[in-house]
Amino acid sequence: MVLAGGLAACGTVQQLSAADKVSKAFGKLGDGKTFKVELSVEATADQLVSFGKATGDPIERPAAEALAGLSLAVSVSADRPLKEFGAVKKGELDKLADDKSLALEYVLAGKDGKVYADMRQVDAKTYLKIDAEGIAKLAGEDPSEVRAMADEMPAELKVFKDALAGKWLTFDPKLLQELNKAPKGKSSTPSATPSVDPKVAEDLMNSVKDVFSRNLTFDDKGTKDGLDHVVVSAPARGLVNDLLKAFKPLSKDVPSFGKLPTAAPTDVPDTKIGVDVYLKDGALSSVTFDLAQLDEKAGPGVHLPVKAAFSKDAAAPQAPTGATEIKxxxxxxxxxxxxxxxxxxxxxxxxxxxxxxxxxxxxxxxxxxxxxxxxxxxxxxxxxxxxxxxxx
Incomplete structure (x- = not known):
């Protein structure tokens, strides 16, 4: 892992041990055939309202109540260890749409278990169900407008009326690929995917390791209730500035990198921020982070905690029955x-x-x-x- 590799260059024995724990835990994520990560807003409605007030971006109480506990769960199941899928390791799940050996599911839900959206990929087919009225409430909109929209739809748009009614839809991912197919034009040629020289990539990796070794600290907080607790800290502005410098040499090989800023945005705080990492039996259990650390206007006593919980025991996504096909x-x-x-x-x-x-x-x-x-x-x-x- 880059983090541990960077600390190997310099750091205390305690830091190296803690970094090694975190490194090995992340490395185990792809060992199994199933994996689930659930991102959730751990802040209470009161904390959300307080954060909005402190930062000058007020959050209405109804919206805060809906956002508190909101979660997005991503589940992956395959017929072989996930680490054998190159796209999974790179986080490029969109490239797996045609792979029948792997199933995916994305679920957006509230703290009470109410499901706002559920999207699955099973046997290379995509399934989708949404609670349009619930999402409208979540966004602070009037759900009656959703019902009115459905009532006004003509008969030929039945599939979209079904969607607004919360019914399952299904479509072949190739349909979207076909719709997104760009015209080549008479004189144009397909653009090649930017490639990076292996030596440049190696230099970048070494630069990033050096950045981490100079900026990150790992503090082992011990064990409680069967969980090992490690705090990873870094000066926010210094870390961003150093990472931008590390990526800058790639701009000639990857044009999009040339658009990166030369310095950290002014809203990145010039303070140390920390992430809490929890491990169970050497495996990654959860990561928590207080988003209020990223806003200097938040001030003392204002918190906006979020959490990512990890599991390798996720149930395999199943294809729902009775789904309406989109053609x-x-x-x-x-x-x-x-x-x-x-x-x-x-x-x-x-x-x-x-x-x-x-x-x-x-x-x-x-x-x-x-x-x-x-x-x-x-x-x-x-x-x-x-x-x-x-x-x-």
Missing amino acids: TSDIESIMTSFAKGPGGNGVTPAEPLTDAQIKELARSGMSEAQIKMMNAGGLGYQDIKDMLALKS
């Missing part, structure tokens, strides 16, 4: 509905494209699904052709 025609229907606008008004409907026109336009690299949706949205053959010409 390309459903997407086209909602595009047509938006084009018409409330009461059937809106843009002037375009002349339907012929099969020959669709095939001709598709030679640009744009998918037929995209072309049909643009036509349903009010764009005619020449409109789409002109747009593609601008992209070439």
Whole structure:
């Protein structure tokens, strides 16, 4: 682990021992075939209201009550140890959409167990169920507006009425990939994914290790109730500044890194911050952090704790029964509905494209699904052709 590797360069024996504990605990996360992490707001409604008042961004009591205890759980289950999946190790779960050997689930829920959203990937199919009215309440909006929206939807948008009614939907992830397929244009070529020279990557890793060795401290707080407690601390502004300097040399290899700031944003506090790490039998149990540490306006006595709880005993996500399938025609229907606008008004409907026109336009690299949706949205053959010409 980079943290422990950095401390190996310099640090006390106690720090090295504590860092080694944390390093090994994180390293064990991918040993099993299942894994679950649950991110939760541990702050009470009173703490949320106090934090909002102190930082100048008030939080209404109803919203604070809803946010207190809110959690997002992510579960992963596979037919082999997770560490064997490269995408899992890199946190690139979106690249696993076509992998039938792995199942995923994301659940957004309240402290009372109320589920606001549940998304699953099982056998390379995606399933989704939302509590639209509950989410509206969570956002401080009027849930009656959700009901009104559902009532106004025409019959051809049944799949979306089902979604607002809290029913399960399902779709093939390839549908989204098809809709997001970018047109190549006449003279353009596919852009290659930026690659980093192995030597540059090695230098970056060494630089990051050096940053951690100079900034991080690991303090072993002992054991209580079967949990080992380690506090990881660092000066916030100094750590961010040093990490930015470490990543800067990569800007010529990865263009997006060139957009990174040259110094820590002014709202990063110039104080030491700490993260509490809890281990059970050498495995990572939970990590807690007080977000109030990141805002100097919070002041003494103001706290906003959040927690990440880890488990390797998660139940495998299952495919729900009776889910309504979303098809390309459903997407086209909602595009047509938006084009018409409330009461059937809106843009002037375009002349339907012929099969020959669709095939001709598709030679640009744009998918037929995209072309049909643009036509349903009010764009005619020449409109789409002109747009593609601008992209070439």
